[in-house]
Amino acid sequence: MKPTRTFRITGQEHEVPGIETLLRTEGFDFEPALLHPRVRVLQEEPFALGRSLAARLGLIYIQDISSMVPPLVLAPHPGDVVLDLCASPGSKTGMLAEAVGLRGMVMANEPSPRRLATLRANMRQIGAVEVVTTSFARFPKLPSTLGFPRILVDAPCSGWGTAHKHPEVLRLWREEKTQTLESLQRALLARAAEILAPGGLLVYSTCTTNTRENEAQISWAEDALGLRPQTPPTLQGIALEPTQPGCLRVVDRRGQGFFVAMLRKDGPPPPAWTIPEEGGRPVHAAFPDAAACWDAFTLVPRHKVWDLTPKLALLLPADIAWRGLEIGRHGKNIAWNLGCRRLENLVHAPVWEVDDARMLSRLLAGESFHHAGSDGRVKVFFQQVFVGWATRRAGRLMWTNR
Incomplete structure (x- = not known):
């Protein structure tokens, strides 16, 4: 039986109805899943869901329903600090x-440079400002006063559970050839x-049935x-x-075959990481309300871009090199990308409401539209959903997200 297509809505809570409308306008139909309030089960797919406007704008994330189980089993609470040890694609x-x-x-760790780039691009696409990325083959030790209260180890595996989509895994990873993977999995668990x-x-998980x-x-653990x-927990x-x-x-x-296990380390409940009141670089003047609304974050200039970073990352020792979410290029004016989706209410700019999905598609394809007003950046909305940025020049609007 072919697995059912499932996806998550990644926009903010008030945007969910507009995102669903955008999908249905393009001919997609779906129904809610009991597993999670943001999960939908696809019923009609007139063309590849990945080419939908919602997917291109980072408003949904296509994901096998089985792979949603590990984070739901780990079940972090608001304000928690979590290490995702093998994170890509995210x-x-x-x-x-x-x-x-x-x-x-x-903290999302990915040793492979190629897969790390994919992870960062996906997190930027959905605007996951809570994520800090690292790239360690062997993650450094933390001071005894820190320690991660929750860790997900979604380990590299033989992938036998995906054989319905990738039958070649049964040939590539015959049972006698999985010893190297088993050694790697134990090393990850030990660290x-x-x-x-x-x-x-x-929480330890794999997509194999081995x-x-x-x-x-x-x-062994x-x-x-x-x-x-x-x-x-019951799901x-x-x-x-x-x-x-x-x-x-x-x-x-x-969904595909998946394995999940939950383990606890002996000891008293871990202390919570406390957001530093001071430290880090000051928030840029482009965010006039940031001091009140984003006291948990700091902006870090990196080359020609701004990274938005949780201040909790400032507690990490100096030998842990990390990077926050890239939200745009800096210069005289910040050129925002979709990573700043959660920040749009802090940036003052004119608004253009687009009610026609076909017009939105034409805008993304590079077509310009007449729009009166002064030149500059414009926020683009579809039925209360912030979809990105356009630039107005000489009375014409053009899409400017990268």
């Missing part, structure tokens, strides 16, 4: 960012256990690392099968 990272909110932080705060939670990469690794299996709207303490397999025909 589907789970985005869900974690939504959960921790604007006073939390997700995660070291940097997990006492009392913290670790027991040696799944249940056997959890038994219990015996060798002292981690304790925990009963995962509605998806078929899950417990296999051993702390372990679940996704057996829902709508």
Whole structure:
């Protein structure tokens, strides 16, 4: 049976109805999923969902329903700090960012430079300002006073659970060839256990059905690392099968094969990371209200762009090189990209309301439109959904997002 297409709405809460309207205007139909309020199950797909206006604007994220389970099992609270140890392409990272909110932080680590670029581009596309990216093959140790209270290890694996889409994995990763992956998975679990705060939670997941990469690794983590299996939270709207303490397999025909386990490190509950009241670079004057509305963030100039960064990252030791979310190029005026979606209310500019999806499509294709007023940047909205920026010159508007 072909897996069902699912996606998440990534816009802000008040934008959800407008995003759904935008999708339906282009002929897509879908229904809510019980798994999560932002998840939709696709019913009609007149053309590839990835080419829809909503996808191109970062208002939705296409994601297999099975891969949504690990971040929902980890279940961080608003204000939490989470490490996503193997983050690219960022589907789970985005869900974690939504959960921790604007006073939390997700540190998304990806060792591969190519995959790191993909991760950063995807986070910028959906405007995940809570995410800070790093690139370590072996993540550095933290001071004993920090420690991550929650860690997701979505480990590299043989991918047997994706064989319906990628049958070649069964040939590439025969059972006798998975030893290198198993060694890597154990190394990731061991490092995660070291940097997990006492009392913290670790979720381990794979997209394989190989027991040696799944249940056997959890038994090893219990015996060798002292981690304790925990009963995962109950999730509605998806078929899950417990296999051993702390372990679940996704057996829902709508998605790919997936394995998830929850572990806890012995110790008292981890202390919360506290947002520094001072420190970091001052917020740029382009954000006149930022001091009141964005006290949890700082702006960091990098080359020719601005990175927006949670101040929680300032607590990290100097040997951990990190980067915030790129929100635009700097110079005399900031040239915003879609990464600044959550900041638009802090930037004063004229507004252009577009009610016709076909006009919006033409705008994105490079067509200009007559618009009276002075030259400069203009916010573009579709039914209360901020979709990006246009530039007005000589009475004509043109799309200017990159």
